[in-house]
Amino acid sequence: xxxxxxxxxxxxxxxxxxxxxxxxxxxxxxxxxxxxxxxxxxxxxxxxxxxxxxxxxxxxxxxxxxxxxxxxxxxxxxxxxxxxxxxxxxxxxxxxxxxxxxxxxxxxxxxxxxxxxxxxxxxxxxxxxxxxxxxxxxxxxxxxxxxxxxxxxxxxxxxxxxxxxxxxxxxxxxxxxxxxxxxxxxxxxxxxxxxxxxxxxxxxxxxxxxxxxxxxxxxxxxxxxxxxxxxxxxxxxxxxxxxxxxxxxxxxxxxxxxxxxxxxxxxxxxxxxxxxxxxxxxxxxxxxxxxxxxxxxxxxxxxxxxxxxxxxxxxxxxxxxxxxxxxxxxxxxxxxxxxxxxxxxxxxxxxxxxxxxxxxxxxxxxxxxxxxxxxxxxx
Amino acid sequence: xxxxxxxxxxxxxxxxxxxxxxxxxxxxxxxxxxxxxxxxxxxxxxxxxxxxxxxxxxxxxxxxxxxxxxxxxxxxxxxxxxxxxxxxxxxxxxxxxxxxxxxxxxxxxxxxxxxxxxxxxxxxxxxxxxxxxxxxxxxxxxxxxxxxxxxxxxxxxxxxxxxxxxxxxxxxxxxxxxxxxxxxxxxxxxxxxxxxxxxxxxxxxxxxxxxxxxxxxxxxxxxxxxxxxxxxxxxxxxxxxxxxxxxxxxxxxxxxxxxxxxxxxxxxxxxxxxxxxxxxxxxxxxxxxxxxxxxxxxxxxxxxxxxxxxxxxxxxxxxxxxxxxxxxxxxxxxxxxxxxxxxxxxxxxxxxxxxxxxxxxxxxxxxxxxxxxxxxxxxxxxxxxxxxxx
Numbered sequence: 001x002x003x004x005x006x007x008x009x010x011x012x013x014x015x016x017x018x019x020x021x022x023x024x025x026x027x028x029x030x031x032x033x034x035x036x037x038x039x040x041x042x043x044x045x046x047x048x049x050x051x052x053x054x055x056x057x058x059x060x061x062x063x064x065x066x067x068x069x070x071x072x073x074x075x076x077x078x079x080x081x082x083x084x085x086x087x088x089x090x091x092x093x094x095x096x097x098x099x100x101x102x103x104x105x106x107x108x109x110x111x112x113x114x115x116x117x118x119x120x121x122x123x124x125x126x127x128x129x130x131x132x133x134x135x136x137x138x139x140x141x142x143x144x145x146x147x148x149x150x151x152x153x154x155x156x157x158x159x160x161x162x163x164x165x166x167x168x169x170x171x172x173x174x175x176x177x178x179x180x181x182x183x184x185x186x187x188x189x190x191x192x193x194x195x196x197x198x199x200x201x202x203x204x205x206x207x208x209x210x211x212x213x214x215x216x217x218x219x220x221x222x223x224x225x226x227x228x229x230x231x232x233x234x235x236x237x238x239x240x241x242x243x244x245x246x247x248x249x250x251x252x253x254x255x256x257x258x259x260x261x262x263x264x265x266x267x268x269x270x271x272x273x274x275x276x277x278x279x280x281x282x283x284x285x286x287x288x289x290x291x292x293x294x295x296x297x298x299x300x301x302x303x304x305x306x307x308x309x310x311x312x313x314x315x316x317x318x319x320x321x322x323x324x325x326x327x328x329x330x331x332x333x334x335x336x337x338x339x340x341x342x343x344x345x346x347x348x349x350x351x352x353x354x355x356x357x358x359x360x361x362x363x364x365x366x367x368x369x370x371x372x373x374x375x376x377x378x379x
Numbered sequence: 380x381x382x383x384x385x386x387x388x389x390x391x392x393x394x395x396x397x398x399x400x401x402x403x404x405x406x407x408x409x410x411x412x413x414x415x416x417x418x419x420x421x422x423x424x425x426x427x428x429x430x431x432x433x434x435x436x437x438x439x440x441x442x443x444x445x446x447x448x449x450x451x452x453x454x455x456x457x458x459x460x461x462x463x464x465x466x467x468x469x470x471x472x473x474x475x476x477x478x479x480x481x482x483x484x485x486x487x488x489x490x491x492x493x494x495x496x497x498x499x500x501x502x503x504x505x506x507x508x509x510x511x512x513x514x515x516x517x518x519x520x521x522x523x524x525x526x527x528x529x530x531x532x533x534x535x536x537x538x539x540x541x542x543x544x545x546x547x548x549x550x551x552x553x554x555x556x557x558x559x560x561x562x563x564x565x566x567x568x569x570x571x572x573x574x575x576x577x578x579x580x581x582x583x584x585x586x587x588x589x590x591x592x593x594x595x596x597x598x599x600x601x602x603x604x605x606x607x608x609x610x611x612x613x614x615x616x617x618x619x620x621x622x623x624x625x626x627x628x629x630x631x632x633x634x635x636x637x638x639x640x641x642x643x644x645x646x647x648x649x650x651x652x653x654x655x656x657x658x659x660x661x662x663x664x665x666x667x668x669x670x671x672x673x674x675x676x677x678x679x680x681x682x683x684x685x686x687x688x689x690x691x692x693x694x695x696x697x698x699x700x701x702x703x704x705x706x707x708x709x710x711x712x713x714x715x716x717x718x719x720x721x722x723x724x725x726x727x728x729x730x731x732x733x734x735x736x737x738x739x740x741x742x743x744x745x746x747x748x749x750x751x752x753x754x755x756x757x758x759x760x761x762x763x764x765x766x767x768x769x
Contacts, residue, residue, distance in 0.1 A: 054520035151401050155750070158422075225514060226586055234409040234512045235754050339586045340514025342751040343423055 003117065006297030027120045031109055035258055040071035042257040042328060049332040081246035086149055089243065093147035098244070098251035101140030105259040108133045112265045113187045115275045115316025116287040126187035127179060130266055131172050134221060137255060138164045141230060144252075145240035156239025159343055160230040163220055166350030167227070171217035173358035177210045177365035178270040191274040195286065199273040206364040211271040213358045215327070218263035220346065222256060225335040229343055264327035265320075272323055275316035284315045398426065401750075405434045409512045409754045412764030414738075418745070418753070425753050428745040430738060435768040443717075443728035447693040448474045448548060451728075456542035458732065459766040461504050462709045464490075464497035464533070467546035469706035472627055473715040474548035476702040477725075478694060483680040484629075486550035491630045492563065492672040493533060493545060495665040499570070500529040501709035502658045502665075505761040509655060510581050512758035513590050518581045525573055528566050535559055550682035560673045567666050574663060582659060591655060592646035595744045595756035602649065605743075606736045609711025610661065611760055614641040614654030621707040634671040636664045651759035658761070661709075693723035710734050710761055730769060734762040 004026065008019040044059070047070065051058025063069025085094055108130050110120040123129050138160060145157020178200045179185060182193045194200055201207045220227035231239030241252045268274060277284050288309025294300040341349065404415040413434035419427035439458060443451045455466040468490055475482060482490075507522030530540045536555045537545035545552050581587055597607070602615040612619060620638040622631045639660035641653030698721035705714035711733025717725040737760050744756050 050516075054517050055524055056520060151399060155401075155423075228514065229751075232514065232751070234514060235751050237408060336517050337580070338515060339510065339581070339584060339590060340751070341586055342590060342749060344749065345589060 003291070003293035003297060006299070007293060010297045024120075027110075031106075031120070035106065035109065035254075035261075038261060039254050039257045040075065042260065043074070043253070044068065044071045045328075046257075046332050049329065050336045053333070053336045075250065078246055078250040083248060084243075084245045086243045088149035090147040090149070093143045094243075095248075097140045097144035097147060098248045098255075099140075100143065101137050101255045102251045102258070104133055104136030104138075104140060105255055105262055107136075108262045109258075111187055112262070113191055113269060113274060114320050115313055116188070116191065117291075117313075118317055119188065122186055122188040125185050127175055127185045127266075127270070130187075130262065131168075131175065134259060134262060135164065135168060137259065141240050144244070145230075148240070148243035150243050152236045152238075152242050153240050156230040156232075156236050156242070159232075159236075160223070160240060162343060163223075163227065163229060163346055166347040167217040167220035167354075170213055170350055170354035170358045171221060173355065173362060174210045174214035174217065175266070175270060176358075176362045177206060180362070180365050180369055187269055187274075190269050191276060194273040195276040199271070199278060201271040204365060204368040206361040206368070207271065209357060210361040210365075211267065213354050213361070214271070215267060215330075217350070217354060218267065219331060219334065220350070221263055222259045222331070224256070224260070224331050226338040226341050227346055228335075228340060229346060232340055234340075260328050260331055261324060264324040264331070267327055268320060268323040274323075275320040277319060284312050284319055286316075287313055403753070405431075409508075410757060410764075411508065411762055412767075414757070414762065414764055414767070416741070416745075416753075416757070418750075420750070423749045423751075425745050425748055425750065428742050428753075430741055432735075432738070432764070432767050435764045437769065439769040440728045440730055444725055447723045448477075448696070448717075448725070449693065451724075452547050453542065453544045456544055457765060458730065458769055459501075459708060459710060459713070459734065459763045460541060461763055462494075462497050462501040463541065463543045464494045464546060465501075465706060465708040466713060467544065468494050468628075469704060469708070469713045470715055471546050471548045472706065473702050473704040473717050474696075476704055477696045477700050477717055477719060478548070480549050480683055482550050482683065484677050485554075485679045486681040487628050488630050488672055488676045489536075489551050489555065489681060490546050491628050491634075492669055492676070493536075493543075493551070495668045495672070496529050496533060496563070497543075498709045499662050499665050500526045500533075502662050503529075505658050505709075506577065506581070506655075509755075509758045509761075512754050513587055515581060515584070515587070518577060521573070521577060521580065525570055528569070532559070532563055532566060547682075550680070552682070554681045560676065563669060564673055567670055570666060571663070574659070577659070582656065588645050588652060590751070591651040591755055591759070592644075594646075594651045594748065594752045595759060596647045597649040597654075597740060597744060599649065601740065601743065605740045607711065607740060608733050608736065609708065610654055610657040611711065611737045611740075613639065614657045614759075615649035616641050616643075616653075621705060621712060625705070627704065627706055630672060630675070631668075633675065634668050636668050639664060651755050654759045654761075695719075695721060695723055696725070697721065705731070708733055710763065710766070711737060713766075732766040732769060734760075734764075734766040735769075738762050738767055 004023040005019045008014055008022045009016065014022065048058045059067025059070035061067055062073050085091060111123050111126040111129055113119040113122065141160045142157045145153040178190065181200060181203055182190055201211050223230050231241065241249060244252065275284065288306035290300045290304045290306050291313065292305055292310055295302050295305050399420040401418040401420050402415065403418055404410040405413040410416065415431040415434065417429040417431060418425050439454050442454055452467055452470055455470045456463040458466050503522040503526045507519035510518030533543060534540050536553050536559065537543040597611065597615050599615045599617055602612050602617060618638050618640050621627060623638050626632045639657050641648055641657055643653060644656065645652050696719035698719065701718040703714060703716045705712045712731065713733055714731040716729040718727040720726040741757065741760060745753050748756065
């Protein structure tokens with residue numbers, strides 16, 4: 001971030017405040033662009049994955065090659081659709097709910113580390129921030145369900161409220177073991193730690209359990225099958241977004257895919273080495289001593305720029321996104337294979353099964369750390 | 380389930396939640412048609428339910444009193460539209476009994492093979508849609524793949540994919556082509572492999588068992604009291620199948636097959652899983668019947684001479700003649716009762732629809748369950764609203 005501010009200050013000669021505003025403006029908009037393109041791709045991928053699991057082909061016509069333009073076409077259609085508001089709805093809440101839902105997950109993105117330095121802000125409380133900000137979405141969902149003035153939407157909202165209390169605890173608890181090992185809540189530290197000591201999932205025998213618990217509860221967080229109770233199609237028609245149409249409806253769909261990315265990014269960063277490769281190959285994702293930014297911001301000459309280092313630095317986001325997509329694929333795979341749990345079964349799973357096991361991993365990891373054990377040695 | 384019982388038995392007067400009336404249907408993804416269920420909800424728990432039917436009522440029986448016996452056959456197609464062959468069969472048997480028509484032997488065997496194929500197709504829909512009710516979308520597409528093969532097989536002699544009008548009073552409309560039997564047997568081999576796949580995907584899935592076992596328990600006495608038939612009755616452990624107990628077609632006596640009943644494998648006897656599993660096993664029994672039928676299929680005519688004349692001058696039944704014939708449909712016993720006063724059409728016609736009788740237990744099964752279970756129970760009864768309302 002500081003690099004970008006310096007670049008603007010150097011190239012445009014703007015003052016520190018204006019440079020910062022410009023830098024944030026560019027960052028936020030590139031993030032929105034990234035999310036939009038990602039969501040379109042992910043929706044297309046979901047349709048293709050679902051289709052191939054279900055012995056179909058999925059979209060094949062739109063755009064020519066394997067229906068690649070299906071998602072942009074759908075987005076365009078939704079843009080042009082009438083924005084219907086039910087007669088008895090609470091208009092203000094009905095309007096603001098999709099925005100709130102989207103803002104929650106979108107804001108979480110500012111701490112996602114794509115590579116060393118390629119991150120909008122590296123908050124000291126990064127892990128905590130993601131867990132907290134992703135829950136804002138729940139308020140939006142409950143608002144949407146309440147304001148729609150539909151019984152099915154209300155059911156969806158209440159189910160979401162019931163679900164959030166049962167999965168948030170295990171999911172947050174399962175994030176504690178990595179935090180214990182690294183000793184920091186900053187997401188950037190996890191990457192540097194894992195570049196040095198290897199992936200955290202292999203750190204001690206409790207880490208795979210913690211990763212699995214986090215993955216299962218993150219499915220509930222994204223309202224994905226088998227935890228898609230708030231929008232359970234066969235029970236609640238469409239749950240909390242039954243009454244939504246057009247662009248507002250698409251925000252809920254967008255939110256689902258964006259939060260899938262977010263939780264997968266957390267899984268990848270905290271358990272699977274983030275942007276690093278397991279064998280510390282070419283130190284992918286690590287920032288070079290002298291980068292292009294240093295040249296652009298006038299701190300270094302062009303000749304001093306570490307070209308190879310810059311290239312491996314930029315390979316970091318690619319590695320990271322590939323890892324994230326592996327988890328996204330697993331989420332899709334599960335969705336099109338598993339039936340849905342019942343609402344009380346979700347709570348039983350969360351409280352009686354996931355939470356004790358998550359606590360077990362915390363205690364076990366603490367023990368290992370306290371005794372100085374660990375499969376990957378501390379240097 | 381434990382939490383549920385705790386909640387329902389706990390009568391704390393300080394906690395008061397308002398009862399919510401929820402209108403499930405007539406347009407709802409999992410009411411399997413235009414069924415409307417008026418639910419009273421206490422949170423997620425159903426406290427009371429009332430079925431509202433009649434949205435698809437087309438006066439089929441009244442129409443039957445105004446058209447000739449032969450003309451009514453296509454109307455029976457549209458009652459249980461997922462098992463048209465079986466409907467045709469029940470009506471044809473009624474008319475044959477009323478008029479004393481003799482059916483050629485080959486026609487009888489073809490009737491059996493076709494109606495068993497249709498039974499598999501119908502159970503496949505039950506299997507696929509049940510998956511969707513529980514939240515798994517993929518089994519539906521697998522089921523439709525095999526159903527497509529059956530529809531193509533049945534299309535060859537009948538010319539139609541869904542509403543066959545193939546079995547008619549006096550026999551079957553056309554003979555099958557020469558390769559048909561071979562293709563049916565090839566389908567049987569293929570289907571056995573697919574069936575194992577279904578079980579891996581859905582039947583033995585842990586979540587699926589958790590969602591269906593011990594849900595919607597229909598006791599034996601209750602099933603008998605409410606006149607349930609078909610897999611709903613057999614799911615409760617009553618071994619009653621007309622094909623075995625009152626063979627309405629001669630070939631059923633000559634083939635060897637079992638009547639699967641619920642055994643309470645994963646919970647109490649007569650729960651949703653038992654009903655589901657009875658259907659799954661019945662598909663394999665149908666395959667057995669079809670295999671034997673194909674092997675023993677005799678040659679000869681497929682239609683009586685008398686019936687061919689019915690096209691030109693409608694045949695009349697004797698005055699005062701009446702006939703009641705019942706058949707084991709995929710959903711239970713379908714029966715027709717026809718009373719003649721000597722005309723070309725019956726003076727009174729009545730159909731006993733299995734879905735209609737099976738649906739009657741719904742209001743008894745729903746209270747005390749959760750909304751998700753309610754959907755599972757409706758799905759496990761496997762109703763077709765075209766037949767409930769006729």
